[in-house]
């Protein structure tokens with residue numbers, strides 16, 4: 372942190388920034404400068420010492436991950452279970468759901484991240500039918516969900532912020548409707564965690580899956596799963612391991628007992644390094660505050676918005692209806708993209724246009740460099 376400048380705290384010095392302006396947080400959030408030291412102290416040192424404290428130290432550090440998540444989402448640490456990624460967490464959930472004879476449909480959307488769709492397709496082998504709301508539907512309209520959540524629906528998979536056009540799904544209302552109709556709600560927060568404040572104590576969600584690689588700046592391999600407390604007992608994952616056991620150190624091969632907490636979804640030996648790196652990042656995001664990050668993102672996004680005609684913006688114009696990415700479908704897009712590349716602007720381009728994700732480490736100067744690329748030479 373370089374200290375206050377015009378009453379605005381500049382956090383960019385806390386992150387490793389590449390040459391040029393980095394707007395790819397929707398893909399990979401930048402690494403905090405503290406990550407190396409943290410890994411050295413909490414991962415490598417206990418390993419180097421190789422004494423009887425190695426595992427206790429590592430496990431304490433992983434506990435730091437669920438603690439940091441609990442603060443981030445305003446919930447309890449024991450309701451979170453570390454996972455490798457969203458897909459793997461979702462696959463375990465699908466296999467663990469209690470079957471209901473009269474309800475066999477899982478509702479999702481064609482706009483969900485494809486990897487989640489691939490996992491959901493596998494649910495068909497367990498007797499479920501997948502119904503995908505078409506891409507053309509307005510997923511921000513409650514009517515669409517009211518209609519989709521019919522009597523035969525077992526579960527609904529909701530992406531909080533869509534990866535393609537960055538629209539924010541009204542999960543507060545949809546989870547309420549699901550609850551009233553006896554439908555299990557599963558929410559993917561991969562694109563919203565760290566940029567949209569999420570209060571799990573206020574939300575009627577049943578299950579949440581997410582990762583840390585994007586706005587949480589936590590790197591790959593540190594996914595997580597959250598389960599509503601009243602639901603834990605009903606979920607019986609088939610993908611388990613000794614860390615899913617109520618007493619991992621019992622070591623009786625003929626006695627498996629599900630852990631009372633969400634840890635029943637854990638499995639075998641965890642990838643400690645990923646969770647240590649991620650917990651350090653989440654703590655940093657918690658310290659900065661998701662609301663502050665969102666405020667900064669909105670201010671920078673507004674500068675981009677003002678520089679292009681509204682009809683060139685594929686993401687929602689209203690900040691309250693979106694996550695942190697602005698998506699631009701520009702006239703002369705190819706030449707704009709070339710100018711951006713020449714000027715070391717880091718971005719990507721998809722079906723709906725150029726994706727740009729200003730985080731707390733981006734500055735108004737970087738936005739100006741970006742906007743200069745929009746203008747004709």
Ligand SMILES: Cc1ncc(COP(=O)(O)O)c(C=O)c1O
Nearest residue numbers: 456457458484486534561562582
């Ligand atoms: C909405 C959403 N969900 C999930 C993922 C990634 O899933 P996984 O963690 O399984 O790689 C992404 C990645 O871009 C995403 O945007």
